[in-house]
Amino acid sequence: GENVEQHPSTLSVQEGDSAVIKCTYSDSASNYFPWYKQELGKRPQLIIDIRSNVGEKKDQRIAVTLNKTAKHFSLHITETQPEDSAVYFCAAKTTDSWGKLQFGAGTQVVVTP
């Protein structure tokens, strides 16, 4: 089955700097890669996603890149703000599943003013 590894487990950045989180996946059949942000005590919130036929997608300060050959994808947050502090999860869905997402272990991002 699919296995998703996420690094780093914790990331501390100064406000205004960029943050990068990387994930690798094992199943070359995976075709959909969402990123979720989870604040303490709240639900995971879908912040951006990318499909296997796209190499990069951007939404304001957030971007995701996908390298299918290397089977890895990354989340980039620019101009970080204190409200970006949260746990971020990457996930992957394979083409043979109806919607099963395999999640990474999460990255705790702390943005210090």
Next chain:
Amino acid sequence: DAGVTQSPTHLIKTRGQHVTLRCSPISGHKSVSWYQQVLGQGPQFIFQYYEKEERGRGNFPDRFSARQFPNYSSELNVNALLLGDSALYLCASRTGTGISYEQYFGPGTRLTVT
């Protein structure tokens, strides 16, 4: 529009008991998935239902079961509770049709087994 809703918010049960968790998907969404999130880890897939049929099952024991109703709401049942079942149980909904893969999570039910 209302998002995914779940009930109850919190639940405390004793080992060996049974629990039922409930989920209502976003209006128009026909697919519901259940995930277990242990503290400090990513969500783990338990079940997916679409049009009242099970479409996927994760690596969980038979003590876990679920069903989906004609209105697309869903229940997750866990029998013979163990201490290790303590977790946040999340429900996610998606349209389930076409090429829309986006899944939206509910607030979860925090289950504590003592």
